[in-house]
Amino acid sequence: MTAGPPATVRPASMLELMDLTDRECVEAVLNGDPDAYRDLVFRYSGTVFRAARRITGNDADADEVVQDTFLRGYLQIGKFELRADFGTWIYRIGVNCSIDLLRKRKRQPASAGDALPQAVDGAVGPERLLLSAELAWKRRSAMARLTEVEAAAFSLRHMEDRTMDEIAELLAISLGAAKQAVFRAVQKLRREMAPLRVKR
Amino acid sequence: MKHLSDEELYALSQSPAGGLPNHLRECQECSTRFHEFVALLENAAGAAGTPRPAPDLNDRVWAAIRPSLPIYHPQTQGRRSSGVFTAWWPRGLVWAGALASLVLIGTAFWAGRLFERRHRETNLALQAPPSQPGRVVLLVVRDHLDRSERLLVELDHAGHFARVDGGPLAREAADLLEDNRLYRQTAATSRDPALAQLLDRLDRVLVEVAHEPASLHGGDLARMREQMNLDGLLFELRVMRDRHNKNEKETRL
Numbered sequence: 390m391t392a393g394p395p396a397t398v399r400p401a402s403m404l405e406l407m408d409l410t411d412r413e414c415v416e417a418v419l420n421g422d423p424d425a426y427r428d429l430v431f432r433y434s435g436t437v438f439r440a441a442r443r444i445t446g447n448d449a450d451a452d453e454v455v456q457d458t459f460l461r462g463y464l465q466i467g468k469f470e471l472r473a474d475f476g477t478w479i480y481r482i483g484v485n486c487s488i489d490l491l492r493k494r495k496r497q498p499a500s501a502g503d504a505l506p507q508a509v510d511g512a513v514g515p516e517r518l519l520l521s522a523e524l525a526w527k528r529r530s531a532m533a534r535l536t537e538v539e540a541a542a543f544s545l546r547h548m549e550d551r552t553m554d555e556i557a558e559l560l561a562i563s564l565g566a567a568k569q570a571v572f573r574a575v576q577k578l579r580r581e582m583a584p585l586r587v588k589r
Numbered sequence: 590m591k592h593l594s595d596e597e598l599y600a601l602s603q604s605p606a607g608g609l610p611n612h613l614r615e616c617q618e619c620s621t622r623f624h625e626f627v628a629l630l631e632n633a634a635g636a637a638g639t640p641r642p643a644p645d646l647n648d649r650v651w652a653a654i655r656p657s658l659p660i661y662h663p664q665t666q667g668r669r670s671s672g673v674f675t676a677w678w679p680r681g682l683v684w685a686g687a688l689a690s691l692v693l694i695g696t697a698f699w700a701g702r703l704f705e706r707r708h709r710e711t712n713l714a715l716q717a718p719p720s721q722p723g724r725v726v727l728l729v730v731r732d733h734l735d736r737s738e739r740l741l742v743e744l745d746h747a748g749h750f751a752r753v754d755g756g757p758l759a760r761e762a763a764d765l766l767e768d769n770r771l772y773r774q775t776a777a778t779s780r781d782p783a784l785a786q787l788l789d790r791l792d793r794v795l796v797e798v799a800h801e802p803a804s805l806h807g808g809d810l811a812r813m814r815e816q817m818n819l820d821g822l823l824f825e826l827r828v829m830r831d832r833h834n835k836n837e838k839e840t841r842l
Contacts, residue, residue, distance in 0.1 A: 421662060421663050423655070423659075430647060430650055430654075431647045435642050435647075438642040439640045439642070442640035442642075452650075460654045460658075524632070528633075572595075576595065579625055
């Protein structure tokens, strides 16, 4: 691999980012200017982060997904069709990277910190705080029991508000399989979280 | 009363705007299950909120990946690069690699042909017909033919006498007979039909002589010589011996 020069921090003014279209950035990259990719990173890292955060459930993993996504996107940029929308393309890679990370996490033993409930809001009373923390922990725990595709399908449907057609396309599965994945995830989460709802 | 299925309740929880069926107002069980779905989806949406990336996310991501980005080489033709692999390999290098592969394949093919030819020659040499047998074999067969010739000459001469002591001739014939059978079988399996045929005829004569009575009349020997065509056998034996002498000289050279 011909590694480029060390990272240079360019001033990122919005005016500068608006100079080149996505297509022009891609063409510049393919013509030997890796720095043109920076504009694409700045434009779409937020979108990828939000999807990754919802699928993986935490900021650290989402950060990792964003880096993997843009690196993978650069290495595969030769396959990108210039007529297509770069945002959609990189978003799809982000979803796949999120699924890959969930798979990797499942193979690793859970750390002690993962099992502890964490407070989510300090402005409410102690009982409410405790219940909220317990609910968040239970939800994370229930999400962790889903398969990677179920977790991604559920997140895309009920957190990212994607249609079933979009989910099927993003996950490269049939429409029926996408619907089944979402419904299985809902059923599993409902069973896992039912005891908490009774307490409330 | 027929309750609503989970699939139906889940579908209703996603699109309540279409109106809820009366059954949900009447059936406590279905209503409870329906609200479980609604609560779950609300909880999921609320928990997700709108994640806010850290303000320095862009810079961190770019700083992390920039050193790992290879440089794509501009395409001189209209065709775009199909990936990083081709970007790393200049077109001239690709052609050189293809040419080197062709040369390598051609060399391997030629070497294979050469090896096969040499290997076949070796096999042919190993499977050479017994017309050119080894030196030791030639010496042994020639010795056997010499002894057989002497026996036939003695038989030929003995026919001129009124009575002959057949004891020494019979013993010599019996002695030659055992070797003759071995050589005949060897010649037959070694694809030397001329030698095998000669030794076969010699075998019949040797059997006859080996079983003759100790005292022979001259008339008996004359009859045997005529029946067995000893003169013809003797001639063939000499021709074969000469051939083996010649082969032996060639082998020695």
